[in-house]
Amino acid sequence: MEQLIYSIVYSNWYLWVLGLFICVILLLLRRSNDRQGNGSANKPKLPPGSAGLPFIGETIRFLRDAKSPGRRKFFDEHELRYGPIFRCSLFGRTRAVVSVDPEFNKYVLQNEGRLFESNALAPFRNLIGKYGLSAVQGELQRKLHATAVNLLKHETLSSDFMEDIQDIFQAGMRKWEEEGDIPIQHKCNQIVLNLMAKKLLDLPPSEEMGDIYKAFDDFVGAVLSFPLNIPGTTYARGIRARGILLKRIHKCIKERREHPEVLRNDLLTKLVREGTFSDEIIADTIIFFVFAGVETSAMAMTFAVKYLAENPRALEELRAEHDALLKAKGKGNEKLTWNDYQSMKFVHCVINETLRLGGATVVLFREAKQDIKVKDFVIPKGWTVSVFLSATHVDGKYHYEADKFLPWRWQNEGQETLEEPCYMPFGRGGRLCPGLHLARFEIALFLHNFVTKFRWEQLEIDRATYFPLPSTENGFPIRLYSRVHE
Numbered sequence: 001m002e003q004l005i006y007s008i009v010y011s012n013w014y015l016w017v018l019g020l021f022i023c024v025i026l027l028l029l030r031r032s033n034d035r036q037g038n039g040s041a042n043k044p045k046l047p048p049g050s051a052g053l054p055f056i057g058e059t060i061r062f063l064r065d066a067k068s069p070g071r072r073k074f075f076d077e078h079e080l081r082y083g084p085i086f087r088c089s090l091f092g093r094t095r096a097v098v099s100v101d102p103e104f105n106k107y108v109l110q111n112e113g114r115l116f117e118s119n120a121l122a123p124f125r126n127l128i129g130k131y132g133l134s135a136v137q138g139e140l141q142r143k144l145h146a147t148a149v150n151l152l153k154h155e156t157l158s159s160d161f162m163e164d165i166q167d168i169f170q171a172g173m174r175k176w177e178e179e180g181d182i183p184i185q186h187k188c189n190q191i192v193l194n195l196m197a198k199k200l201l202d203l204p205p206s207e208e209m210g211d212i213y214k215a216f217d218d219f220v221g222a223v224l225s226f227p228l229n230i231p232g233t234t235y236a237r238g239i240r241a242r243g244i245l246l247k248r249i250h251k252c253i254k255e256r257r258e259h260p261e262v263l264r265n266d267l268l269t270k271l272v273r274e275g276t277f278s279d280e281i282i283a284d285t286i287i288f289f290v291f292a293g294v295e296t297s298a299m300a301m302t303f304a305v306k307y308l309a310e311n312p313r314a315l316e317e318l319r320a321e322h323d324a325l326l327k328a329k330g331k332g333n334e335k336l337t338w339n340d341y342q343s344m345k346f347v348h349c350v351i352n353e354t355l356r357l358g359g360a361t362v363v364l365f366r367e368a369k370q371d372i373k374v375k376d377f378v379i380p381k382g383w384t385v386s387v388f389l390s391a392t393h394v395d396g397k398y399h400y401e402a403d404k405f406l407p408w409r410w411q412n413e414g415q416e417t418l419e420e421p422c423y424m425p426f427g428r429g430g431r432l433c434p435g436l437h438l439a440r441f442e443i444a445l446f447l448h449n450f451v452t453k454f455r456w457e458q459l460e461i462d463r464a465t466y467f468p469l470p471s472t473e474n475g476f477p478i479r480l481y482s483r484v485h486e
């Protein structure tokens with residue numbers, strides 16, 4: 001044995017020397033990075049923290065701890081040591097500060113375009129395009145944002161979305177009923193994709209449009225993948241899918257420009273009629289809607305089903321609300337109206353609580369446009385602030401029994417409210433999600449249909465993961481039981 005060890009050490013001596021050399025360099029770089037943070041007598045101090053390993057920073061530890069129950073381990077340990085705003089390099093952003101301070105998070109997001117600006121990394125920009133909303137700044141961002149808000153406001157939802165959402169969700173659920181056992185995560189993805197394809201481009205459901213839906217799927221899947229653009233990777237498939245989608249969208253734009261007399265009730269037609277945007281801007285805006293509106297809403301639906309399955313009391317209360325709504329409408333009159341939607345109460349508590357525990361946005365990145373003074377420290381111009389929304393959503397300092405699914409916390413005045421900066425599932429300020437009313441509307445109509453049509457049982461234990469997006473490892477398989485004979 002001893003001989004074996006000697007032979008391994010001596011025959012590979014050059015590898016050991018090289019390894020030692022790399023370790024020394026990494027240590028020296030780390031010390032010099034850490035020293036940057038201490039500040040000299042006349043230099044303002046950076047927030048406390050550690051740079052971690054060069055380039056990698058503390059990413060590995062963050063990813064490991066992101067899986068821990070409650071997801072707060074990484075933040076709890078750092079907060080205890082450094083406070084809620086600390087220097088920390090993650091995902092290759094080396095000159096960066098993490099914030100889990102709700103008031104500072106709100107300050108950062110509300111000063112979008114003035115003191116801070118959204119800074120998407122190049123691989124992400126390549127997918128969403130030059131004019132994808134997250135990549136656009138200044139006047140154009142404000143204009144596109146205002147257009148998106150206008151396209152997705154309450155009045156439009158009640159007039160243009162009500163019928164389509166119900167038709168598409170109900171058609172989907174009829175098929176699920178025939179199948180019996182379904183992975184609910186994939187199925188929710190499918191119905192939301194069908195809805196977005198219809199509302200964005202007036203495309204018929206997926207079965208008739210195989211290729212384009214495959215491209216939608218590949219594109220959405222790639223947005224949060226490792227950005228390695230070589231054949232066979234998810235990212236490369238996403239870039240290819242972007243090309244296919246662009247071709248299709250440009251064809252649709254051409255049709256709308258050449259035949260303005262054809263009546264269509266989709267967002268593309270409205271963007272073309274607006275008259276001020278180039279084709280390139282319109283195409284990237286539509287693609288961005290796919291990115292922003294599919295996985296986010298579908299995941300919220302999946303997590304609502306998961307949390308309700310684990311909390312029978314909440315499920316019964318929700319079912320009672322929606323059975324009563326249907327009963328009041330009478331047989332043969334099951335389609336909901338805008339007033340029905342507005343009369344729903346408990347479903348909004350369920351949605352709030354689902355987005356608190358399993359909301360799609362874990363972190364938002366902002367770049368400081370000038371030196372920012374915060375407490376006794378300075379965040380230098382050009383540094384990134386990583387605003388961790390989900391960490392404040394599950395922080396016991398701000399939410400009682402923070403790790404539990406308790407929709408009732410949203411019920412009474414004086415308990416949790418949507419205004420607090422410790423709860424910002426849709427962001428804040430100049431980039432506040434313009435799709436927030438649509439998302440809530442979709443989730444509410446989905447839950448209404450789902451709980452009134454089905455009972456269900458979970459088929460296997462399926463672990464939830466929460467980074468980069470909330471997801472379940474096996475798509476959350478369930479067995480459906482029709483409620484028709486109840």
Ligand code: HEM
Binds near residue numbers: 141
């Ligand atoms: C539960 C579902 C959703 C969640 C949790 C969510 C969350 C968010 C958040 C946190 C932001 C802010 C990003 C930032 O500050 O950089 C955002 C932006 C955005 N969202 Fe949503 N979103 C959802 C659904 C939707 C839907 C359904 C649409 C539209 C179809 C949509 C369209 C957008 C757009 C266009 C932006 C960019 C705004 C801008 O940068 O000016 N979102 N979303």
